[in-house]
Amino acid sequence: MARKLGGVVVLDFGAINAQMAAKAIRQLNIYCEVLPYTAGVERIQALQPKALVYQRGMACGERTLGRDVPAATAELGLPVLDLKDADCDSTTLKAFLVGKCGLKQDWTTEAFIAETVEDLRAQIGDKKVLLAMSGGVDSSVCAALLHRAVGKQLTCVFVDHGCMRKDEPKQIAEVFRDGFGINLISVDAEARFLDKLKGVTDPEHKRKIIGEEFIRVFEEEARKLGELDYFVQGTIYPDIIESGWEGGKSVKAHHNVGGLPERIDFKGILEPVKYLFKDEVRQVGEALGIPAVITNRQPFPGPGLAVRCLGELTKEKLDILRDADAIFREAMDVEGWAVKANQFFAVLTNVQSVGVTNDARTYGYVICLRAVQTLDFMIAKVVPLPIEFLTKVAGEIATRVPGPD
Template sequence: MQAETAAERLLKESPTQVDTAIVIDFGSQTAQVIVRRVREANVYCELVPYDADATVLDRLKPKGIILSGGPESVYAEGAPQLPDWVIGSGLPILGICYGMQALAHALGGRVAPSDHREFGPARVQRVAEHALFRDLPAEFDVWMSHGDRIEQVPDGWEPLAVSPASPMAAMGVATRVGVQFHPEVAHTPLGRMMIRNFLFDICGCTGNWTSGSFIDATIADIRHRVGDDRVLLALSGGVDSSVAAALIHRAIGDRLTPVFVNNGLLREGEAEMVQEVFGRHFGMNLVYVDATDRFLGRLRGVTDPEEKRKTIGDEFIRVFERAAVEQSGTKPFRFLAQGTLYPDVIESATPDNKAAHKIKTHHNVGGLPEDLAFDLIEP
């Protein structure tokens, strides 16, 4: 059974039902941007893989489902397909790019290679009314990124918008709609309005979630998971690990030991700044390790960027393992904490995200050794 997350506890224990939507990830590099846009509208949102099962509906109780874009062709062998439970849920659906094509394909429409691929800005013209386009002009600018197109909509659906290269730039029926463009990106100026229209006018959300409540739930989740154990944190001084450090420190106090490693690749004065901020200002039990010679020695002669990232990740872990032994005292560390974002996981195309195409490995995702001596915690 899957462990209950902080978000699920928040949704269950809230005195009022928290509005929730889910984004089904078909491998889009902007899937996490969709999640962010939904959360900006004060609707809680989580990214789930395309092969997730229907239990996600019971766990998160979403009011709507958004289907992300993706790099594949839906008609190709082995391409990610829309789960049956999405259609069977009866919930409102917004399909974006590949998500619209997957929706059409699942419902009996026809998707085929486009004679004119669209990558970049385009002008879309509305040809029918739909709640998704409430208060939008008859024509508007969007961002396209696709090589396939819908040639025939499913039975009962109708075209909603066209562009010079897309005779089906949008399609819809009642509370289910698809767009060939990307409303989540900044290059679609009215995209946020469309997402809000979907959430509030189509899904019936009220916008009753805040990031502050999520912070409280995350701190409670850390306390629940860590218990009486100790946590070693990989601190770089950047935003990701700094936020992780702040959350974990608020949760367990001095049982957190941040380790800041000087790998010889830092900016001038950066090591001193990190020690000042986290050691003296925030009062954390910061451990500083100067491992310049170790890192530069391991990297000598390595020219391939992927190999460099994995080498850095491996060496970081070895340094942390040594620091853990030196700092453990009578009670060893059980957890290694690090700041990991949605983009890190998606760009690294980990096994949990089968549909994504790898861009690059992040040393805190794809560079971790298999014989890791810690349990990972990534708030």
């Protein structure tokens, strides 16, 4: 949706961070796409670029240095900025792209929304659309875009597998059903999922069970709605980039669905934000009026708290983790540490420790608190939270969260 021709093509030579140059270019409100440097000239020319940027050099990683530009690419005759002789900063990029190549700085959030809504209306017509709502940023922005485009033709299904963070199911209903007026179906499937997960301790096995069961629940709800024409996926641009490098891995499916439901015959797939980076998705969400509690939500795995609750899952353990996590996240916000961390959450270990409360012996779970700084959610470093803050939070959790029976 809203793919713009006539912009810039970044040819990636295997950079450590394949998104680096593209993000810097888009911050100048200039549209660009990333292709592997081995891409054929037909693939490059299809985007009608006005300039090429070679993403290679020491700043991009040593492995980019020994790779040469294919002869056919070099013969295209397009203006080239080679990051092996130039810096990837806004001044250099603007001088080349705007000053030398004459590109316009017109790729804005507002323009993206207007073009995408127009494209969706034209493609969908009077057909029906189904979206799997996870409550994450990507599916939320997709829902808001589709609702603006086709209104009541959109139905969203939210499956609560019992592993969401505290009050998230309620927030999702309040924002999208009550606030936006979206046709949202909420399914409380906690008991069903916990029954399937009984006795399972391996995190990857949990992921697989939750993913498969989610599809089954989703299919059941979809069949109740009758004939549906389009299915919405929250693919974003990093997924596309990852799939394009030397054949790479395939584009990931919807975060919660884990793949297109095979037992439902859709006429087409809609991916409204497939050319946006995560920060751009958040900006679109803000412009669409989605509240910060959704747009600023930290990345959250599809299986939710299931992979942050070690050992076998039980409702009791998940409730303990939910409350402890909420206390920690609230304290991070109140004490001003949230702005210094990109992700922070609690983990319920499968270790229990002896203590004394109100003159009675207790045998409670050990809670781990994690806070990290990261630019790409691949490489991270610890946020140095002060011991006074951690002691205060630990005390709050110990006194406010009921332990196991």
